[in-house]
Amino acid sequence: MTKPNLQIALDQNTLADAARIAHLAGPIVDIVEVGTILELQAGQQAIRVLREMFPDKIIASDTKCADAGSTVAQNSKDAGADLMTVIDSATIATMKSAKSVLDGIQVELYSAWNWERAKEWQKIGIEQVIYHQSRDALLAGEVWGKKDLDIVKRFVDMGFKVSVTGGLNIDTIKLFKGVPVYTFIAGRAITGQKDPAKTAQDFQNEIKKYWA
Amino acid sequence: MTKPNLQIALDQNTLADAARIAHLAGPIVDIVEVGTILELQAGQQAIRVLREMFPDKIIASDTKCADAGSTVAQNSKDAGADLMTVIDSATIATMKSAKSVLDGIQVELYSAWNWERAKEWQKIGIEQVIYHQSRDALLAGEVWGKKDLDIVKRFVDMGFKVSVTGGLNIDTIKLFKGVPVYTFIAGRAITGQKDPAKTAQDFQNEIKKYWA
Numbered sequence: 001m002t003k004p005n006l007q008i009a010l011d012q013n014t015l016a017d018a019a020r021i022a023h024l025a026g027p028i029v030d031i032v033e034v035g036t037i038l039e040l041q042a043g044q045q046a047i048r049v050l051r052e053m054f055p056d057k058i059i060a061s062d063t064k065c066a067d068a069g070s071t072v073a074q075n076s077k078d079a080g081a082d083l084m085t086v087i088d089s090a091t092i093a094t095m096k097s098a099k100s101v102l103d104g105i106q107v108e109l110y111s112a113w114n115w116e117r118a119k120e121w122q123k124i125g126i127e128q129v130i131y132h133q134s135r136d137a138l139l140a141g142e143v144w145g146k147k148d149l150d151i152v153k154r155f156v157d158m159g160f161k162v163s164v165t166g167g168l169n170i171d172t173i174k175l176f177k178g179v180p181v182y183t184f185i186a187g188r189a190i191t192g193q194k195d196p197a198k199t200a201q202d203f204q205n206e207i208k209k210y211w212a
Numbered sequence: 213m214t215k216p217n218l219q220i221a222l223d224q225n226t227l228a229d230a231a232r233i234a235h236l237a238g239p240i241v242d243i244v245e246v247g248t249i250l251e252l253q254a255g256q257q258a259i260r261v262l263r264e265m266f267p268d269k270i271i272a273s274d275t276k277c278a279d280a281g282s283t284v285a286q287n288s289k290d291a292g293a294d295l296m297t298v299i300d301s302a303t304i305a306t307m308k309s310a311k312s313v314l315d316g317i318q319v320e321l322y323s324a325w326n327w328e329r330a331k332e333w334q335k336i337g338i339e340q341v342i343y344h345q346s347r348d349a350l351l352a353g354e355v356w357g358k359k360d361l362d363i364v365k366r367f368v369d370m371g372f373k374v375s376v377t378g379g380l381n382i383d384t385i386k387l388f389k390g391v392p393v394y395t396f397i398a399g400r401a402i403t404g405q406k407d408p409a410k411t412a413q414d415f416q417n418e419i420k421k422y423w424a
Contacts, residue, residue, distance in 0.1 A: 089324035111302075
């Protein structure tokens, strides 16, 4: 089974803070993400800075695009992003127009998806979804469980590359053992640590333990 | 019937371009919106600039927030926004946490809403929704019609302040005659004109014609 990617979600309030963390942990991860919070704060400059810092890494733009798909995708692409998220409740027309500009479109799953819609996404060529435990849902006490894993597996069986995110830490990686996860996305579990580089390496080691 | 507000959606790719248009048309409108595209491009600086330019206007931050409600709301508020959008597919927990920080939360209606969810929004104190013809849906040939007006009226009857947006122009305002629309949001119908100030004034005159 292919080793899942490790993606760091940079959701700092300032580009300076994000760059500090990226400078430390960026070399160790596979994908560097400009999180929505950071992008709303610092704009596309955040993508440009990370693109220049990591010319050989995959850069993700977490716009959660809901409309004006081609414009938002073009802007993300121009700034240097390889991947861009769209929200599940966006229309198919929006997703299609985003996909026409930037190939690496990922649908972020909140509360507006079902299996029929997922088939529609596939029909327009979308290959990636992000299964998402909402930060606020986690704060409200929801946790990763069998229900989540079953959903992830079903998306994988449909042929999607599935990224998982939301409240992941070193201890939760093993819950996914045996599941061909495409990418683990970790935010504060890495960025909130004293030594983000060491924590990122711990994540990579833990992932390698189960996906050799 | 109260005159609906006129809101200009600034969705330029650069803050310079948005500021140019705002300088011309801003004094005439009731609400100045930092559109999603602009905010993703220029970051919160866009809100700060428009807040300083128009200290007495309502400033809207069109984040279409899907997660991390309180952080995104705090950032919008700190930059000077009075209103902030959340996406319909956000969880109730996310909406609630946004609302706890910034009172003027508006739910933007894409494809993830129904009347039951709308009642839940009301239960947590949300008073505003934005009924939205997607730009991409409009490009795909969908237009304003009775179906849309019926939805707007039902939201109004429930007690919501309803903003309408998507492909509005001078000629479509009259379609809403008799409906207590809270706000008309116009983007390129104003920003794309040679004389944005004159067009904004034409909008205001047209609105006054039907909502005296």
